[in-house]
Structures are given as C-alpha cells and as structure tokens.
Amino acid sequence: MPAPQVSERRPISLSGWPVLGITLIMAVIGVLLVNQGNQNEAVLLATLGIILLVVACLLLTGLMAIAPGEARVVQLLGRYLGTVRTDGLRWVVPFTMRRKISTRIRNHETDVAKVNDADGNPIEMAAVVVWQVEDTAKAVFEVDDFVEFVAIQTETAVRHIAGNYPYDSHDNGQLSLRDNADEITGKLSAEISARVASAGVKVIESRITRLSYAPEIAQAMLRRQQAGAVVAARKQIVEGAVGMVEAALLRLDAADVVELDDERKAAMVSNLLVVLCGDRDVQPVVNTGSLYQ
Numbered sequence: 414m415p416a417p418q419v420s421e422r423r424p425i426s427l428s429g430w431p432v433l434g435i436t437l438i439m440a441v442i443g444v445l446l447v448n449q450g451n452q453n454e455a456v457l458l459a460t461l462g463i464i465l466l467v468v469a470c471l472l473l474t475g476l477m478a479i480a481p482g483e484a485r486v487v488q489l490l491g492r493y494l495g496t497v498r499t500d501g502l503r504w505v506v507p508f509t510m511r512r513k514i515s516t517r518i519r520n521h522e523t524d525v526a527k528v529n530d531a532d533g534n535p536i537e538m539a540a541v542v543v544w545q546v547e548d549t550a551k552a553v554f555e556v557d558d559f560v561e562f563v564a565i566q567t568e569t570a571v572r573h574i575a576g577n578y579p580y581d582s583h584d585n586g587q588l589s590l591r592d593n594a595d596e597i598t599g600k601l602s603a604e605i606s607a608r609v610a611s612a613g614v615k616v617i618e619s620r621i622t623r624l625s626y627a628p629e630i631a632q633a634m635l636r637r638q639q640a641g642a643v644v645a646a647r648k649q650i651v652e653g654a655v656g657m658v659e660a661a662l663l664r665l666d667a668a669d670v671v672e673l674d675d676e677r678k679a680a681m682v683s684n685l686l687v688v689l690c691g692d693r694d695v696q697p698v699v700n701t702g703s704l705y706q
Contacts, residue, residue, distance in 0.1 A: 414611040421550040421613070424487045424495025429476045429502030439469040475507040482517040484546075486553050496549045514549045518617065523568050525623055530590065531579045535627035538575045538590070542567050542605060543617040551613030559612045566608040567619075574601050580626065590624055597621065650690055658685045 446462030479485060479500045487494040488510045497503055498516070505511070522541040530536050544563060546552050552559040575590065578597060582589035588596055598620055606616040662678065673681065 414608070417551050417555050417611055417613075419493055419550045419554050421548045422495045424497060424505060426487075426495075426497050426499070427504045429478075429504045432472055432504040433476060433502065436469045436472045439465045439472075443469065471507050472504075475504045475509070476502060477505065477511055478502055482515060484514045484516050484549050486512040486514055486549050488512070493550060493554065512553060514546060514552060516546050516549070518543060518545045521564055521567055522622065523564075523571055526568060526572055526575070527627060528572050528575045530575060531577060534580055535629065536575060536580050536590070537623060537625050537627055538571060538621065539623040540567070540571050540601060540619055540621050542619045544609070545615050545617060546613060547615040548613030551611065556612045559614060562612050563609050563614055567605055570601060570604040570608055574604065580624075590621075594621060647690075651686075654686055654690050658682050661685065 443462040443465030446458045446465065448462075449458065477485060477497075479497060479502075481500045483500070485497045485503075485505075487497060487505050489506060489508065494506070494509065496514075497505065497511075520541060520543055523539050525537050525539045527535060527537050542563070546559070556562045574597065578588055578590050578593075580590050582592050590597055601621070602616050602619040605619055609616065658681075662673075662681070665673070
C-alpha cells in the first residue's frame with residue numbers, strides 16, 4: 414500500500430458550555446440594544462445590537478455535540494484541521510465542515526468464499542473480523558469508503574490464506590486449516606492488519622467461522638477421513654496389543670510358570686494378537702491333544 418499522506422492530529426477546540434453561555438449573554442444584550450435607546454442613540458445601539466447578534470450566531474455554528482465512541486473530522490475550506498475525540502459539547506472554529514466518524518468496535522463477517530486450498534481441493538471458508546478505526550484522518554482521506562475497504566480486503570485475505578494452506582495436514586510439521594486454527598487465525602489477523610493499515614483501521618481479532626469441503630467432494634473427503642481414523646485406531650490397537658503380549662511373556666518367564674520354546678511363544682503371540690486386535694468376539698477352541706498335533 415502507498416504511504417499515507419495525512420495522519421490524525423488534534424485541532425483547536427474548546428469546551429462548548431462557556432462558549433454557549435457567552436453566546437446567550439451576547440444575544441440577550443443584542444436584543445436589548447436593538448429595543449432600547451432614545452432617538453439620538455437608537456441607530457447606534459441598534460447597529461451594535463445587530464453586530465452582537467450576528468457574532469452570537471456565528472459562535473453558535475461552531476458548537477457540536479459528540480457522543481462517546483464518536484469523533485469529528487474537522488475541515489476548513491477543504492483543509493484538514495484535526496479530529497475532535499473528546500465527548501460532550503465542544504466548540505471549534507466556525508465555517509468548518511465536521512464529519513462524524515464512529516470509533517466503536519465493529520464486526521464484519523465475510524460471505525462464504527469457495528476457494529481451492531493448497532492441495533487444490535475446493536473448500537468453503539468464512540471469517541469474522543473485529544476492527545476499530547484508529548486513525549480517523551486516514552479513514553476519511555486515504556480511501557473512499559473505509560467500511561467497504563475493510564470488507565473487500567478481509568475477503569481477499571481470507572482467500573489468500575485459504576489458498577496457502579491445505580485443509581488437512583499430511584506431514585507432521587505442516588500447518589493445516591483444520592488442525593492449526595490458532596496459528597491460521599493469527600496469520601489471518603496479521604495479513605488483514607497489513608492490508609487495512611493504510612485506512613487507519615486496527616484489527617482486534619479475527620476468527621474462522623466456517624470451514625468445510627465443497628459439497629461436490631464432501632462425501633469423498635468424509636470417506637477419506639473415516640479411513641484415516643480407522644487406520645489410526647487400528648495402529649493404536651496393535652501397538653497396545655504388542656505391549657500386552659510382551660508384558661505377558663516377560664511375566665511368564667519371570668514367574669517360571671511354564672517353559673515355552675520359540676514355537677510355543679509364536680503360537681501364544683498369534684493367539685493373543687487375534688484376541689486383542691480382532692473387531693469381533695473370538696470363538697475359543699479347546700485343544701485336547703498336544704501343541705504339535
């Protein structure tokens with residue numbers, strides 16, 4: 414983004430209540446001067462009273478009421494004078510144009526964007542951004558419409574982040590949209606902040622509100638995830654079963670319950686693995702002969 418040409422500053426502003434009181438006094442005096450005086454002094458007093466009334470009206474045009482969470486960008490003949498952030502009744506130089514800018518915290522939720530992730534899979538993604546106007550001068554003078562600017566740049570950042578990372582991670586050290594939500598949202602916040610900084614906007618937080626595969630591949634990816642879950646579960650079951658078999662053999666050897674040669678150990682290991690790793694109940698077989706028959 415180009416370097417900003419203007420930044421926020423404070424104009425000359427006063428509390429509006431003393432100015433309002435002085436203005437009312439001047440108006441009362443002006444009315445009295447217009448309505449009083451003898452014939453010789455009537456024209457002079459009326460002229461002075463009219464001048465006081467005109468000055469009072471000019472002073473009144475400089476008054477403005479500012480609510481909490483709002484600011485006024487003050488311009489004089491097109492020149493930026495400054496921004497008034499103090500709430501209450503304030504007074505600035507008359508003949509100025511004052512534009513109201515909200516400095517409250519706002520939310521923007523993007524539409525569901527259909528993009529391709531790093532693996533080329535179509536996904537649907539949406540995010541919500543919490544933002545606030547930090548520099549009112551940049552927000553007014555650097556962009557045409559800072560609200561629309563934030564919306565477009567947020568959607569652009571969401572699409573860019575979605576295209577840089579896969580939906581699911583295939584490597585242990587690789588970031589993915591589904592498994593590394595905190596890291597991805599941190600990168601999303603950083604990118605949005607960099608894009609909207611020229612508009613005087615500060616990003617407080619961003620979160621992914623929707624993340625899913627596109628409908629045309631959702632069923633295929635669901636079967637893939639289910640297969641991966643089954644493989645992971647089987648792997649864990651086998652690792653546990655091997656540990657249990659090893660522990661059983663060690664305890665039998667330590668207790669000297671029975672002496673097993675290699676063939677008996679192999680048969681015992683096979684039977685235990687079948688019992689522990691099978692997904693169905695096993696049927697016991699009673700061996701009435703010897704192990705070698």
